[in-house]
Amino acid sequence: MxxxxxxxxxxxxxxxxxxxxxxxxxxxxxxxxxxxxxxxxHLSLRINVLRWFAIGAIVVVTLLALLALYALNVHLQRETSAQRSIDRLYGSELLFDELVSETHLLVAGRCDTACTLERTANLYRLSTKVDRIGGVISNQALPTLGLTLSKVNSRLNSVVNLVERGHIHTARYVYYNHLRPLFKVLRMRWARAITSEKRVLSRQTSSSAGFYDWMFWTLIFAGFLAISVIWFLGSFTVRRIEQHLKRVESAIRSIVDGKYMATLPLETVNTVGGIADAMNMLADQLQRMSLKTSSAIRLQICESQNIVAETSGLSERMTFCRDHLVSINASLGEIVETVERDFHLVEEFASGVLQAKALTESNSDVCNNTIDTIRAFEQPVEHIAGSIAHIVAASEHIDSIIGVIQEIARQTHMLGLNAAIEAARAGESGWGFAVVADEVRELAIKTRGATDDICLWVQKVHSQTVSASSYVAEFRSLIHGRIKDGQADSERVEMLSSAMADLFDGASGLSSTARSRLSLTSRINDDMRNVLECLNKTEEIIQCTRAKATAVMRSELKLCEYLAQFLDINYPNLLYPKSETVMLDTISEPGEEAVQSGN
Known part of the structure; x- marks a missing residue:
């Protein structure tokens, strides 16, 4: 449409x-x-047009730059393909020269069979490369050169077949009459193809250089044109914006000077016109807000006066409570001191009971150790008594043995005496027997003396053993008596220890009760101190609130006065529009009362 x-x-x-x-x-x-x-x-529409024109210019310049880059890429690809074709022609020409030299050596040279086979293999390899060259040349749109290469390849295959069969002369004939002229024709056509490719490359290079220059100047012109148009539109729009903003500034200055009825006389209804309407509405709103503010200030002044009066009464009540709490705190301090003294006395009593308990426990341990020691002596004493009884029995047995030995010694003496008598009767023939009899008699005398000594010592030992047995019996009876006394002492100490334990338990309970009472009274004392601190802080806050309320009330009165001056209205009429009056000088400091009078 x-x-x-x-x-x-x-x-x-x-x-x-x-x-x-x-x-x-x-x-x-x-x-x-x-x-x-x-x-x-519209000013906003101008700005939108300027914005869209700038975006369009940027898009056009970007498209031109992309087009230039695409054309540059195409020309570079063409130039690269032409250079590659020239390089391939040069490479194929070198390969063709190698093929010609190998063919000439194969046909004209003289060599053995191995050399011939090697050259034939080289020819096959070169013929394969020539086939590839023919494919490349056909792809490059050189049909004449490709046709000549196919002819050379067929003649070369026939020469190779003749050489393999051994028909050297026929191969030479084919080479000199058919293949060699084809080589010359192919070389001339190769040189012509290279020359034509170079001409094409030079034409492409010159055309691409011209295209590059054209694209460069085109981009420069497009950018300059876009920048010029954007600058023209922007400068025009900025001038218009400055004119409208100057009008808005003059209107705002008039409103600041107190002329709330100022307007913005603009010719058009646009964005700045909307600003003008908003400024006019703002002036009316300021006037209405000033009147509402004055009424709010009146209410706030009344509230401030009420706050000052209430804070005065509250301060007096807080002072009365603080005095009573100070007296209660002093009484609690005395109670805490009394409880602390009782607690220290209970602690000392508990420590004394604990020491007595430890002493009784140590005495009980000493008694038990003494009884154990005495009982330990009892068994060795029993062993000693048994040993002494055995010694007495052994001494009696020794007495009987000594009696037997004495009887034997007496009989031996009698026997020696009889032998001496018989030897005396025998004369010289019994001289030896007389000597033996003397020795036996002397031995019997020594034995009698030894047995007498042993008997004396045994009697002494027996008497000492009997006395030791009596001593051991006395010691045993003494040990039994000490054991009975120690058991009685141990029972008394245990009774005393149980009594001390009961006393210590009672002292511990009393100490814990005193400690709990002390902690409770200390906590109560701390709570009372905290309450006093809170009351002091509350009183300070009340004083500060009262001072701030008075300051706020004074500030509100001054603000009301400034508002009356700003609105050019009489101050009492603004503060009390219904013929109400107030004594402004009667507003007291934080320590005084506010006085208000009306009607």
């Missing part, structure tokens, strides 16, 4: 002042630029 035009539309605010006539004529947009830049056009 063709676009006939865009006219003023009252129902659509965005198009209400649009006077840009856009005409559809054969896919072209013709824009009336004078109407586009007219004063009756």
């Amino acid at each position: 063709p676009l006939r035009g865009l006219r003023r539309k009252s129902s659509q605010p965005y198009y209400r002042d649009l006077m840009c006539r856009v005409v559809w004529t054969k896919k072209l947009f013709l824009i009336d630029w004078y109407t586009l830049m007219s004063r009756r056009w």
Whole structure:
């Protein structure tokens, strides 16, 4: 559907002042630029047009740059392909020269069979490369050169077959009459193809250089044109914005000076016109807000006076409570001191009971150790008594043995005496027997003397043993008596220890009770101190609140006075519009009372 035009539309605010006539004529947009830049056009619409034009210019320049890059890539690819074709032609020419030299050596040279086979293999390899060269040349659109190469390849295969069969002369004939002229023709055509490819490369290089210059200057012109148009539109829009902003500034200054009825007489209804309407509404709103503020200040002054009066009474009540709490705290301090003294006495009593308990326990241990020691002596004494009894029995047995020995010694003496008598009767023949009899008699005398000594010592031992046995019996009876006394002492000590334990338990309970009472009274004392501190802080806060309320009330009165001066209204009429009056000088300091009078 063709676009006939865009006219003023009252129902659509965005198009209400649009006077840009856009005409559809054969896919072209013709824009009336004078109407586009007219004063009756929207400032916001001008800014949008400037923005979209800048975006379009950036898009066009970007597309031109992409087109230039694409063309540059195409020309570079063509130039690279031409250079590669020339390089391939040069490489194939070198390969062809190698093929010619190998063929000449194979046909014209003289060598043995091994050399011939090696050259034949080289020819096969070269013929394969020539086939590849023919494919490349055919791809490069050189049909004449490719046809000549196919002929050379067929003749070369026939020469190789003749050489393999041993027909050297026939191979030479074919080489000199058919193959060699083809080599010359192929060389000339090769040189002609290389020359033509070089010409094509030079033409492409010259055309690409011209294209590069054209694209460079085109991009420069497009960028300059876009920058010029953007600068023109931007400068025009900025001038219009500055004019409207100067009008807005003058209106704001008039409002600051107190002229709330100031307006912005703009010709058009645009964004700045909306700002003007907003400024006019702001002036009316400021006037209404000032009146509402004055009424709120009146209410706040009354509230401040009430707060000052209430804080005065509350301060007196807090002082009375603080005095009573100070007296209660002093009484609690005396109670705490008394409880502390009782607690220390109970602690000392408990420590004394604990020491006595430890002493009784140590005495009980000493008694038990003594009894154990005495009982330990009892068994050795029993052993000693038994040993002494055994010694007495052994001494009696020794006495009987000594009697037997004495009887034997007496009989031996009598026997020696009889032998001496008999030897005396025998004369010289019994001389030896007389000597033996003398020795036996002397031995009997010594034995009698020894047995007498032993008997004396045994009697002494027996008497000492009997006395030791009596001593041991006395010691045993003494030990039994000591054991009975120790057991009685141990029982008394145990009774005393149990009594001390009961006393210590009672002292511990009394100490714990005193400790709990001391902690309770200390906690109560601390709580009372905290309450006093809280009361002091509360009193300070009340005093500070009272002072701040008084200061706020004074500030509100001053604010009301300034507001009356600002609105050019009488101060009492602003503060009390219904013929109410107040004595402003009667507002007291934080320590005094506020006085208010009305009507």
